[in-house]
Amino acid sequence: MASTPTQQHEARSEAEVIRRAQAGDRDAFESLYLRYHREVFLYLLSVLRSPQSAEDVAQDVFVKLFHQIGSYRQQSPFNHWLFRMARNAGIDRLRREKVRRASSLDAAAEDAHPLLERLDSGMATPEELMGTERRAALVRQAVSSLPQPFREIVALREWQDLPYDAIASRLGISEGTVKSRLFRARQMLAQKLKRLL
Protein backbone atom coordinates (compact mmCIF):
# COMPACT_ATOMS: atom_id res chain seq x y z
CA MET A 1 0.00 0.00 0.00
CA ALA A 2 1.49 3.35 -1.09
CA SER A 3 1.96 5.92 1.63
CA THR A 4 0.31 9.31 1.37
CA PRO A 5 2.33 12.58 1.23
CA THR A 6 1.29 13.27 4.81
CA GLN A 7 2.57 9.88 5.93
CA GLN A 8 5.81 10.43 4.03
CA HIS A 9 6.24 13.81 5.68
CA GLU A 10 5.58 12.30 9.10
CA ALA A 11 8.09 9.52 8.42
CA ARG A 12 10.72 12.06 7.38
CA SER A 13 10.11 14.23 10.41
CA GLU A 14 10.22 11.21 12.69
CA ALA A 15 13.51 10.11 11.15
CA GLU A 16 14.87 13.57 11.86
CA VAL A 17 13.66 13.42 15.46
CA ILE A 18 15.27 10.01 15.86
CA ARG A 19 18.55 11.29 14.44
CA ARG A 20 18.51 14.16 16.92
CA ALA A 21 17.70 11.80 19.78
CA GLN A 22 20.58 9.57 18.69
CA ALA A 23 22.83 12.62 18.95
CA GLY A 24 21.74 13.04 22.56
CA ASP A 25 19.07 15.74 22.12
CA ARG A 26 16.75 15.41 25.13
CA ASP A 27 14.01 17.51 23.52
CA ALA A 28 13.92 15.14 20.58
CA PHE A 29 13.78 12.22 22.95
CA GLU A 30 10.91 13.85 24.83
CA SER A 31 8.97 14.25 21.60
CA LEU A 32 9.49 10.55 20.91
CA TYR A 33 8.25 9.85 24.41
CA LEU A 34 5.14 11.99 23.86
CA ARG A 35 4.49 10.22 20.60
CA TYR A 36 4.82 6.68 21.87
CA HIS A 37 4.39 6.59 25.65
CA ARG A 38 0.64 5.99 25.50
CA GLU A 39 1.05 3.04 23.19
CA VAL A 40 3.82 1.55 25.32
CA PHE A 41 1.98 2.09 28.60
CA LEU A 42 -1.35 0.70 27.43
CA TYR A 43 0.29 -2.30 25.85
CA LEU A 44 2.25 -3.03 29.03
CA LEU A 45 -0.91 -2.60 31.06
CA SER A 46 -2.60 -5.22 28.94
CA VAL A 47 0.30 -7.58 29.52
CA LEU A 48 0.96 -6.92 33.20
CA ARG A 49 -2.58 -6.02 34.34
CA SER A 50 -1.21 -3.70 37.00
CA PRO A 51 -0.98 0.07 36.36
CA GLN A 52 1.95 0.32 38.76
CA SER A 53 3.90 -2.46 37.05
CA ALA A 54 3.06 -1.05 33.63
CA GLU A 55 4.32 2.37 34.69
CA ASP A 56 7.53 0.92 36.13
CA VAL A 57 8.28 -1.13 33.05
CA ALA A 58 7.35 1.71 30.69
CA GLN A 59 9.88 3.89 32.51
CA ASP A 60 12.50 1.16 32.11
CA VAL A 61 11.69 0.87 28.43
CA PHE A 62 12.13 4.58 27.78
CA VAL A 63 15.32 4.78 29.82
CA LYS A 64 16.68 1.84 27.82
CA LEU A 65 15.48 3.49 24.66
CA PHE A 66 17.44 6.60 25.51
CA HIS A 67 20.62 4.60 26.05
CA GLN A 68 20.18 2.26 23.11
CA ILE A 69 18.68 4.52 20.50
CA GLY A 70 22.15 4.88 19.02
CA SER A 71 21.97 1.25 17.95
CA TYR A 72 18.76 1.77 15.97
CA ARG A 73 19.72 1.54 12.30
CA GLN A 74 16.38 2.22 10.63
CA GLN A 75 16.22 -1.28 9.17
CA SER A 76 12.73 -1.64 10.55
CA PRO A 77 10.13 1.01 11.48
CA PHE A 78 11.00 2.74 14.72
CA ASN A 79 7.68 1.98 16.37
CA HIS A 80 8.15 -1.74 15.66
CA TRP A 81 11.62 -1.61 17.19
CA LEU A 82 10.32 0.21 20.26
CA PHE A 83 7.31 -2.07 20.54
CA ARG A 84 9.53 -5.13 20.47
CA MET A 85 11.59 -3.61 23.26
CA ALA A 86 8.41 -2.98 25.28
CA ARG A 87 7.07 -6.42 24.58
CA ASN A 88 10.25 -8.16 25.69
CA ALA A 89 10.43 -6.00 28.82
CA GLY A 90 6.81 -6.81 29.63
CA ILE A 91 7.28 -10.53 29.14
CA ASP A 92 10.44 -10.42 31.23
CA ARG A 93 8.61 -8.69 34.08
CA LEU A 94 5.68 -11.07 33.75
CA ARG A 95 7.99 -14.04 34.02
CA ARG A 96 9.57 -12.67 37.18
CA GLU A 97 6.22 -11.83 38.69
CA LYS A 98 4.93 -15.30 37.91
CA VAL A 99 7.81 -16.79 39.85
CA ARG A 100 7.08 -14.47 42.74
CA ARG A 101 3.35 -15.14 42.62
CA ALA A 102 3.88 -18.87 42.51
CA SER A 103 5.39 -18.67 45.97
CA SER A 104 2.78 -16.31 47.31
CA LEU A 105 -0.13 -17.56 49.35
CA ASP A 106 -2.09 -14.51 48.27
CA ALA A 107 -1.89 -15.32 44.59
CA ALA A 108 -5.52 -16.27 44.36
CA ALA A 109 -6.58 -13.07 46.09
CA GLU A 110 -4.40 -10.95 43.81
CA ASP A 111 -5.98 -12.39 40.70
CA ALA A 112 -9.54 -12.32 41.86
CA HIS A 113 -12.07 -9.78 40.60
CA PRO A 114 -14.86 -10.14 43.17
CA LEU A 115 -17.20 -7.53 41.74
CA LEU A 116 -16.72 -8.82 38.24
CA GLU A 117 -17.53 -12.33 39.41
CA ARG A 118 -20.65 -11.07 41.09
CA LEU A 119 -21.61 -9.20 37.94
CA ASP A 120 -20.98 -12.33 35.91
CA SER A 121 -23.18 -14.38 38.21
CA GLY A 122 -25.93 -11.74 38.26
CA MET A 123 -25.42 -10.99 41.97
CA ALA A 124 -24.18 -7.39 41.61
CA THR A 125 -26.59 -4.80 42.97
CA PRO A 126 -27.83 -1.87 40.85
CA GLU A 127 -25.88 0.49 43.12
CA GLU A 128 -22.71 -1.32 42.30
CA LEU A 129 -23.35 -0.89 38.60
CA MET A 130 -23.96 2.84 38.75
CA GLY A 131 -21.41 5.54 38.22
CA THR A 132 -19.13 6.01 35.24
CA GLU A 133 -15.96 5.33 37.18
CA ARG A 134 -17.39 2.19 38.63
CA ARG A 135 -18.45 0.94 35.25
CA ALA A 136 -15.10 1.83 33.73
CA ALA A 137 -13.35 -0.07 36.49
CA LEU A 138 -15.56 -3.07 35.83
CA VAL A 139 -14.78 -2.99 32.13
CA ARG A 140 -11.07 -2.75 32.85
CA GLN A 141 -11.36 -5.69 35.21
CA ALA A 142 -13.19 -7.64 32.54
CA VAL A 143 -10.47 -6.86 30.01
CA SER A 144 -7.73 -7.79 32.43
CA SER A 145 -9.44 -11.12 33.13
CA LEU A 146 -9.07 -12.14 29.47
CA PRO A 147 -6.18 -14.38 28.44
CA GLN A 148 -3.13 -12.38 27.39
CA PRO A 149 -3.41 -12.70 23.59
CA PHE A 150 -6.94 -11.30 23.80
CA ARG A 151 -6.03 -8.57 26.29
CA GLU A 152 -3.30 -7.18 24.08
CA ILE A 153 -5.55 -7.19 21.04
CA VAL A 154 -8.24 -5.26 22.92
CA ALA A 155 -5.69 -2.76 24.23
CA LEU A 156 -4.18 -2.17 20.81
CA ARG A 157 -7.45 -1.99 18.90
CA GLU A 158 -9.96 -0.51 21.32
CA TRP A 159 -7.77 1.77 23.38
CA GLN A 160 -5.13 2.79 20.89
CA ASP A 161 -7.28 2.59 17.79
CA LEU A 162 -4.53 0.95 15.78
CA PRO A 163 -5.48 -0.49 12.38
CA TYR A 164 -5.49 -4.25 11.93
CA ASP A 165 -2.35 -4.31 9.80
CA ALA A 166 -0.36 -2.34 12.40
CA ILE A 167 -1.47 -4.71 15.16
CA ALA A 168 -0.61 -7.70 13.02
CA SER A 169 2.90 -6.48 12.24
CA ARG A 170 3.61 -5.54 15.84
CA LEU A 171 2.45 -8.84 17.26
CA GLY A 172 3.90 -10.88 14.42
CA ILE A 173 0.59 -12.48 13.53
CA SER A 174 -1.67 -12.26 10.47
CA GLU A 175 -4.47 -9.77 10.07
CA GLY A 176 -6.93 -12.65 10.01
CA THR A 177 -5.68 -13.77 13.42
CA VAL A 178 -6.03 -10.22 14.73
CA LYS A 179 -9.64 -10.08 13.56
CA SER A 180 -10.56 -13.49 14.90
CA ARG A 181 -8.93 -12.79 18.27
CA LEU A 182 -10.68 -9.45 18.52
CA PHE A 183 -13.99 -11.11 17.69
CA ARG A 184 -13.41 -13.73 20.40
CA ALA A 185 -12.29 -11.09 22.88
CA ARG A 186 -15.41 -9.04 22.28
CA GLN A 187 -17.56 -12.14 22.66
CA MET A 188 -15.95 -12.90 26.00
CA LEU A 189 -16.30 -9.30 27.14
CA ALA A 190 -19.93 -9.18 26.09
CA GLN A 191 -20.54 -12.31 28.14
CA LYS A 192 -18.78 -10.89 31.19
CA LEU A 193 -20.44 -7.50 30.90
CA LYS A 194 -23.86 -8.54 29.71
CA ARG A 195 -25.59 -6.76 32.59
CA LEU A 196 -24.00 -3.49 31.57
CA LEU A 197 -24.89 -3.75 27.90
Add this chain to the structure above:
Amino acid sequence: MKPSIQIKHDQGDSDQALSRLLAVAAPEVPTARMWAAISARLDQGPVPEPSWWQRLLSEVARPVPATSLAAACLAMGLLWAIHQQPVLPHVMSQPVLATAAAAQPRPAPAKAQAKAMPAAVAAKPALAAPAPAAPAPELARASSLTPMPRDLSQPYAMVQQASTGSQRFQDAYAPAAPAGASAALALALPLAQGRATDAGWDWDAFQNAMEARNSPQAAAELAAARSQAASRAERSLAASAIHLLTQPGQPLQGYPLDDQGDAFSDPKAGLVVEQAVQWDLNTAQHLAGFGGLVQARVPGLRADGPSLTLDWASQSAQFGAGTRFIRTANESLAQVVDANGAAVKANEFRARDGAVYDLAKGQMVLH
Protein backbone atom coordinates in the same frame (compact mmCIF):
# COMPACT_ATOMS: atom_id res chain seq x y z
CA MET B 1 -37.27 -14.21 9.26
CA LYS B 2 -38.31 -11.81 11.92
CA PRO B 3 -36.51 -13.45 14.82
CA SER B 4 -33.21 -13.57 12.94
CA ILE B 5 -33.48 -9.87 12.05
CA GLN B 6 -34.30 -9.10 15.63
CA ILE B 7 -31.26 -11.04 16.87
CA LYS B 8 -28.97 -9.26 14.42
CA HIS B 9 -30.33 -5.92 15.51
CA ASP B 10 -29.68 -6.78 19.16
CA GLN B 11 -26.21 -7.97 18.36
CA GLY B 12 -25.42 -4.67 16.64
CA ASP B 13 -26.66 -2.70 19.60
CA SER B 14 -24.68 -4.87 21.90
CA ASP B 15 -21.52 -4.34 19.83
CA GLN B 16 -21.98 -0.60 19.86
CA ALA B 17 -22.67 -0.60 23.57
CA LEU B 18 -19.54 -2.66 24.17
CA SER B 19 -17.48 -0.26 22.05
CA ARG B 20 -18.84 2.68 24.06
CA LEU B 21 -18.06 0.90 27.32
CA LEU B 22 -14.54 0.11 26.20
CA ALA B 23 -13.96 3.67 25.05
CA VAL B 24 -15.09 5.05 28.40
CA ALA B 25 -12.94 2.51 30.22
CA ALA B 26 -9.69 3.42 28.45
CA PRO B 27 -7.13 3.58 31.26
CA GLU B 28 -5.61 6.89 32.20
CA VAL B 29 -1.99 7.24 31.11
CA PRO B 30 0.27 8.92 33.68
CA THR B 31 2.07 10.99 31.04
CA ALA B 32 3.63 13.70 33.20
CA ARG B 33 4.50 11.45 36.12
CA MET B 34 6.24 8.90 33.92
CA TRP B 35 8.22 11.58 32.12
CA ALA B 36 9.31 13.13 35.42
CA ALA B 37 10.56 9.74 36.63
CA ILE B 38 12.30 9.01 33.33
CA SER B 39 13.97 12.44 33.30
CA ALA B 40 15.19 11.93 36.84
CA ARG B 41 16.69 8.58 35.91
CA LEU B 42 18.34 10.00 32.81
CA ASP B 43 19.84 12.80 34.90
CA GLN B 44 21.51 10.24 37.12
CA GLY B 45 23.98 9.26 34.42
CA PRO B 46 24.48 7.32 31.24
CA VAL B 47 24.11 3.88 32.80
CA PRO B 48 21.10 3.75 35.08
CA GLU B 49 21.85 0.43 36.70
CA PRO B 50 24.52 -2.25 36.39
CA SER B 51 23.62 -5.31 34.42
CA TRP B 52 23.70 -8.72 36.03
CA TRP B 53 27.01 -9.33 34.33
CA GLN B 54 28.57 -6.14 35.67
CA ARG B 55 27.28 -7.00 39.13
CA LEU B 56 28.79 -10.44 38.85
CA LEU B 57 32.15 -9.06 37.79
CA SER B 58 32.20 -6.55 40.61
CA GLU B 59 31.46 -9.34 43.08
CA VAL B 60 34.13 -11.59 41.66
CA ALA B 61 36.62 -8.74 41.80
CA ARG B 62 35.86 -8.02 45.44
CA PRO B 63 38.70 -9.21 47.72
CA VAL B 64 37.86 -12.21 49.85
CA PRO B 65 38.28 -11.54 53.59
CA ALA B 66 41.25 -13.38 55.07
CA THR B 67 39.09 -14.99 57.76
CA SER B 68 36.72 -16.43 55.17
CA LEU B 69 39.63 -17.77 53.17
CA ALA B 70 41.20 -19.36 56.23
CA ALA B 71 37.90 -20.93 57.26
CA ALA B 72 37.36 -22.31 53.77
CA CYS B 73 40.87 -23.78 53.68
CA LEU B 74 40.38 -25.37 57.10
CA ALA B 75 37.04 -26.88 56.10
CA MET B 76 38.42 -28.25 52.86
CA GLY B 77 41.45 -29.66 54.65
CA LEU B 78 39.23 -31.45 57.14
CA LEU B 79 37.10 -32.90 54.39
CA TRP B 80 40.19 -34.05 52.59
CA ALA B 81 41.58 -35.69 55.71
CA ILE B 82 38.31 -37.49 56.33
CA HIS B 83 37.87 -38.75 52.78
CA GLN B 84 41.43 -39.26 51.61
CA GLN B 85 41.80 -43.03 52.02
CA PRO B 86 38.46 -44.27 50.71
CA VAL B 87 38.13 -41.66 48.02
CA LEU B 88 41.27 -42.17 45.99
CA PRO B 89 40.72 -45.74 44.76
CA HIS B 90 37.10 -44.88 44.07
CA VAL B 91 37.91 -41.81 42.02
CA MET B 92 40.63 -43.66 40.15
CA SER B 93 38.03 -46.01 38.80
CA GLN B 94 35.91 -43.19 37.42
CA PRO B 95 35.86 -43.25 33.61
CA VAL B 96 35.91 -39.45 33.42
CA LEU B 97 39.28 -39.05 35.04
CA ALA B 98 40.70 -42.10 33.36
CA THR B 99 39.77 -40.69 29.96
CA ALA B 100 41.02 -37.27 30.88
CA ALA B 101 44.32 -38.66 32.01
CA ALA B 102 44.77 -40.54 28.77
CA ALA B 103 43.87 -37.56 26.65
CA GLN B 104 45.99 -34.95 28.41
CA PRO B 105 49.28 -36.54 29.45
CA ARG B 106 50.99 -33.25 30.27
CA PRO B 107 53.71 -33.18 32.92
CA ALA B 108 52.46 -31.78 36.17
CA PRO B 109 54.15 -28.90 38.00
CA ALA B 110 57.21 -30.25 39.78
CA LYS B 111 56.11 -29.03 43.19
CA ALA B 112 52.75 -30.72 42.96
CA GLN B 113 54.27 -33.98 41.73
CA ALA B 114 56.89 -34.05 44.43
CA LYS B 115 54.23 -33.54 47.03
CA ALA B 116 51.98 -36.27 45.73
CA MET B 117 54.28 -39.00 44.45
CA PRO B 118 57.41 -40.90 45.30
CA ALA B 119 60.49 -39.43 43.62
CA ALA B 120 60.99 -42.38 41.26
CA VAL B 121 57.46 -42.16 39.98
CA ALA B 122 57.62 -38.39 39.67
CA ALA B 123 60.73 -38.59 37.53
CA LYS B 124 59.12 -40.90 34.93
CA PRO B 125 55.37 -40.47 35.12
CA ALA B 126 54.74 -41.91 31.69
CA LEU B 127 56.80 -45.08 32.14
CA ALA B 128 56.46 -46.10 35.73
CA ALA B 129 53.35 -48.02 36.62
CA PRO B 130 51.69 -46.72 39.76
CA ALA B 131 52.26 -48.73 42.88
CA PRO B 132 49.17 -50.65 43.93
CA ALA B 133 48.44 -48.41 46.88
CA ALA B 134 49.39 -45.12 45.19
CA PRO B 135 47.21 -43.03 42.89
CA ALA B 136 47.94 -42.76 39.17
CA PRO B 137 50.23 -39.84 38.25
CA GLU B 138 47.53 -37.72 36.63
CA LEU B 139 45.12 -38.40 39.44
CA ALA B 140 47.75 -37.76 42.04
CA ARG B 141 48.50 -34.42 40.52
CA ALA B 142 44.88 -33.45 40.35
CA SER B 143 44.28 -34.67 43.86
CA SER B 144 47.23 -32.83 45.30
CA LEU B 145 46.05 -29.65 43.65
CA THR B 146 42.45 -30.11 44.55
CA PRO B 147 41.70 -31.04 48.12
CA MET B 148 38.02 -31.22 47.35
CA PRO B 149 35.22 -33.39 48.67
CA ARG B 150 34.47 -36.38 46.53
CA ASP B 151 31.41 -35.11 44.68
CA LEU B 152 33.23 -32.02 43.48
CA SER B 153 36.56 -33.57 42.62
CA GLN B 154 35.76 -34.60 39.07
CA PRO B 155 34.91 -31.29 37.43
CA TYR B 156 37.46 -29.44 39.48
CA ALA B 157 40.16 -31.87 38.44
CA MET B 158 39.21 -31.20 34.85
CA VAL B 159 39.51 -27.48 35.38
CA GLN B 160 42.94 -27.76 36.89
CA GLN B 161 44.12 -30.12 34.25
CA ALA B 162 42.94 -27.88 31.46
CA SER B 163 44.30 -24.74 33.05
CA THR B 164 47.82 -26.13 32.98
CA GLY B 165 47.55 -25.76 29.24
CA SER B 166 45.37 -22.69 29.17
CA GLN B 167 47.57 -20.99 26.59
CA ARG B 168 46.40 -23.60 24.16
CA PHE B 169 42.80 -22.47 24.50
CA GLN B 170 43.36 -18.74 24.45
CA ASP B 171 43.54 -18.63 20.69
CA ALA B 172 40.14 -19.11 19.10
CA TYR B 173 41.71 -20.41 15.94
CA ALA B 174 44.12 -22.88 17.43
CA PRO B 175 43.45 -26.51 16.46
CA ALA B 176 40.56 -28.04 18.30
CA ALA B 177 41.20 -29.76 21.61
CA PRO B 178 41.91 -33.49 21.35
CA ALA B 179 38.77 -35.54 20.91
CA GLY B 180 39.49 -37.42 24.11
CA ALA B 181 39.57 -34.20 26.10
CA SER B 182 36.26 -33.06 24.63
CA ALA B 183 34.67 -36.39 25.40
CA ALA B 184 36.00 -36.28 28.92
CA LEU B 185 34.72 -32.76 29.34
CA ALA B 186 31.33 -33.72 28.01
CA LEU B 187 31.19 -36.45 30.62
CA ALA B 188 32.38 -34.12 33.35
CA LEU B 189 29.99 -31.26 32.65
CA PRO B 190 26.51 -31.34 34.12
CA LEU B 191 23.47 -31.59 31.90
CA ALA B 192 22.48 -28.29 30.29
CA GLN B 193 19.12 -26.88 31.33
CA GLY B 194 18.76 -24.39 28.49
CA ARG B 195 17.07 -25.49 25.29
CA ALA B 196 15.60 -24.14 22.10
CA THR B 197 12.13 -22.66 22.48
CA ASP B 198 9.69 -21.04 20.08
CA ALA B 199 11.15 -17.68 21.07
CA GLY B 200 14.73 -18.81 20.49
CA TRP B 201 17.28 -20.25 22.85
CA ASP B 202 16.40 -20.08 26.54
CA TRP B 203 19.34 -18.19 28.04
CA ASP B 204 17.92 -18.08 31.56
CA ALA B 205 19.75 -21.24 32.58
CA PHE B 206 23.10 -19.76 31.55
CA GLN B 207 22.26 -16.48 33.27
CA ASN B 208 21.25 -18.30 36.45
CA ALA B 209 24.41 -20.41 36.40
CA MET B 210 26.57 -17.30 36.07
CA GLU B 211 24.74 -15.53 38.84
CA ALA B 212 25.15 -18.59 41.06
CA ARG B 213 28.84 -18.75 40.04
CA ASN B 214 28.29 -22.30 38.96
CA SER B 215 31.06 -22.50 36.38
CA PRO B 216 30.55 -26.13 35.29
CA GLN B 217 26.85 -25.44 34.71
CA ALA B 218 27.61 -22.21 32.85
CA ALA B 219 30.11 -24.06 30.66
CA ALA B 220 27.54 -26.77 29.95
CA GLU B 221 24.91 -24.18 29.05
CA LEU B 222 27.21 -22.39 26.62
CA ALA B 223 28.38 -25.61 25.03
CA ALA B 224 24.76 -26.65 24.51
CA ALA B 225 23.76 -23.26 23.10
CA ARG B 226 26.67 -23.23 20.68
CA SER B 227 25.79 -26.61 19.26
CA GLN B 228 22.00 -26.69 19.59
CA ALA B 229 20.65 -23.14 19.24
CA ALA B 230 18.57 -22.84 16.11
CA SER B 231 19.75 -19.43 14.98
CA ARG B 232 23.20 -18.56 13.76
CA ALA B 233 23.19 -15.40 15.84
CA GLU B 234 22.56 -17.32 19.03
CA ARG B 235 25.26 -19.83 18.22
CA SER B 236 27.55 -16.87 17.55
CA LEU B 237 26.67 -15.40 20.91
CA ALA B 238 27.46 -18.69 22.63
CA ALA B 239 30.79 -18.99 20.79
CA SER B 240 31.67 -15.39 21.72
CA ALA B 241 30.73 -15.92 25.35
CA ILE B 242 32.82 -19.08 25.47
CA HIS B 243 35.80 -17.28 23.99
CA LEU B 244 35.54 -14.30 26.34
CA LEU B 245 34.80 -16.32 29.47
CA THR B 246 37.64 -18.79 28.94
CA GLN B 247 40.24 -16.03 28.86
CA PRO B 248 42.72 -15.83 31.76
CA GLY B 249 41.06 -14.54 34.89
CA GLN B 250 37.56 -15.19 33.60
CA PRO B 251 35.11 -17.60 35.23
CA LEU B 252 35.53 -20.37 32.66
CA GLN B 253 39.29 -20.13 32.30
CA GLY B 254 40.70 -23.53 31.55
CA TYR B 255 37.55 -25.14 30.21
CA PRO B 256 38.56 -26.57 26.84
CA LEU B 257 35.43 -25.35 25.08
CA ASP B 258 36.90 -22.76 22.77
CA ASP B 259 37.62 -24.95 19.78
CA GLN B 260 36.57 -22.92 16.78
CA GLY B 261 38.94 -24.80 14.54
CA ASP B 262 38.40 -23.83 10.90
CA ALA B 263 34.84 -22.62 11.46
CA PHE B 264 35.39 -19.51 9.38
CA SER B 265 36.07 -21.47 6.22
CA ASP B 266 32.29 -21.64 5.88
CA PRO B 267 31.18 -18.35 4.29
CA LYS B 268 28.00 -18.41 6.33
CA ALA B 269 29.63 -19.28 9.60
CA GLY B 270 28.69 -16.99 12.42
CA LEU B 271 30.54 -14.32 14.25
CA VAL B 272 32.90 -14.53 17.19
CA VAL B 273 33.82 -11.64 19.43
CA GLU B 274 37.43 -12.17 20.35
CA GLN B 275 37.92 -9.22 22.63
CA ALA B 276 35.77 -6.66 24.43
CA VAL B 277 36.43 -4.46 27.43
CA GLN B 278 32.88 -4.97 28.66
CA TRP B 279 29.88 -6.81 27.44
CA ASP B 280 26.33 -7.22 28.46
CA LEU B 281 23.69 -9.79 27.68
CA ASN B 282 20.09 -8.61 27.58
CA THR B 283 18.04 -11.73 27.08
CA ALA B 284 14.72 -9.89 27.32
CA GLN B 285 15.58 -7.75 24.31
CA HIS B 286 17.53 -10.43 22.48
CA LEU B 287 20.58 -8.20 22.41
CA ALA B 288 24.20 -8.61 23.39
CA GLY B 289 26.25 -5.43 23.54
CA PHE B 290 30.03 -5.43 23.41
CA GLY B 291 31.97 -2.27 24.17
CA GLY B 292 35.47 -0.93 24.53
CA LEU B 293 38.10 -2.23 22.16
CA VAL B 294 36.04 -4.78 20.31
CA GLN B 295 37.69 -7.29 18.02
CA ALA B 296 35.50 -9.70 16.14
CA ARG B 297 35.72 -12.23 13.36
CA VAL B 298 33.30 -13.08 10.61
CA PRO B 299 34.14 -15.32 7.67
CA GLY B 300 36.71 -13.50 5.55
CA LEU B 301 36.96 -10.42 7.77
CA ARG B 302 38.51 -9.29 10.98
CA ALA B 303 36.86 -6.27 12.62
CA ASP B 304 38.29 -3.81 15.07
CA GLY B 305 36.02 -1.10 16.43
CA PRO B 306 34.44 0.69 19.38
CA SER B 307 31.28 -1.37 19.78
CA LEU B 308 29.24 -4.24 18.49
CA THR B 309 25.62 -5.16 19.10
CA LEU B 310 24.51 -8.67 18.33
CA ASP B 311 20.75 -8.84 17.79
CA TRP B 312 19.53 -12.39 17.60
CA ALA B 313 15.96 -11.30 16.96
CA SER B 314 16.95 -9.84 13.59
CA GLN B 315 19.93 -12.15 13.01
CA SER B 316 22.30 -9.23 12.59
CA ALA B 317 25.35 -7.66 14.16
CA GLN B 318 25.78 -3.89 14.18
CA PHE B 319 29.35 -2.62 14.22
CA GLY B 320 29.95 0.83 15.68
CA ALA B 321 30.99 3.88 13.70
CA GLY B 322 34.66 3.85 12.71
CA THR B 323 35.08 0.07 12.77
CA ARG B 324 38.07 -1.04 10.69
CA PHE B 325 37.88 -4.23 8.66
CA ILE B 326 40.69 -6.31 7.24
CA ARG B 327 40.18 -9.24 4.93
CA THR B 328 41.71 -12.47 6.14
CA ALA B 329 43.64 -14.89 4.01
CA ASN B 330 42.66 -18.47 3.27
CA GLU B 331 38.98 -17.83 3.79
CA SER B 332 36.24 -17.33 1.27
CA LEU B 333 35.80 -13.75 0.15
CA ALA B 334 33.36 -11.94 2.38
CA GLN B 335 30.44 -10.18 0.70
CA VAL B 336 30.84 -6.51 1.52
CA VAL B 337 28.70 -3.77 0.01
CA ASP B 338 28.40 -0.07 0.69
CA ALA B 339 25.19 1.77 1.51
CA ASN B 340 24.32 1.96 -2.21
CA GLY B 341 24.74 -1.74 -2.70
CA ALA B 342 28.04 -1.46 -4.58
CA ALA B 343 30.58 -4.18 -3.83
CA VAL B 344 33.60 -3.15 -1.74
CA LYS B 345 36.75 -4.80 -3.07
CA ALA B 346 39.45 -3.28 -0.85
CA ASN B 347 41.40 -5.53 1.45
CA GLU B 348 41.22 -3.00 4.24
CA PHE B 349 38.47 -0.45 4.80
CA ARG B 350 36.70 1.51 7.48
CA ALA B 351 32.95 1.82 8.17
CA ARG B 352 32.68 5.52 8.92
CA ASP B 353 29.08 5.32 10.13
CA GLY B 354 29.15 1.72 11.21
CA ALA B 355 28.15 -1.47 9.47
CA VAL B 356 25.56 -4.18 9.73
CA TYR B 357 26.42 -7.83 9.24
CA ASP B 358 23.55 -10.04 8.18
CA LEU B 359 24.30 -13.41 9.69
CA ALA B 360 21.73 -15.20 7.59
CA LYS B 361 23.11 -13.93 4.28
CA GLY B 362 26.73 -13.65 5.37
CA GLN B 363 26.79 -10.10 4.00
CA MET B 364 28.35 -6.94 5.47
CA VAL B 365 26.69 -3.61 4.61
CA LEU B 366 28.72 -0.47 5.30
CA HIS B 367 26.99 2.79 6.20
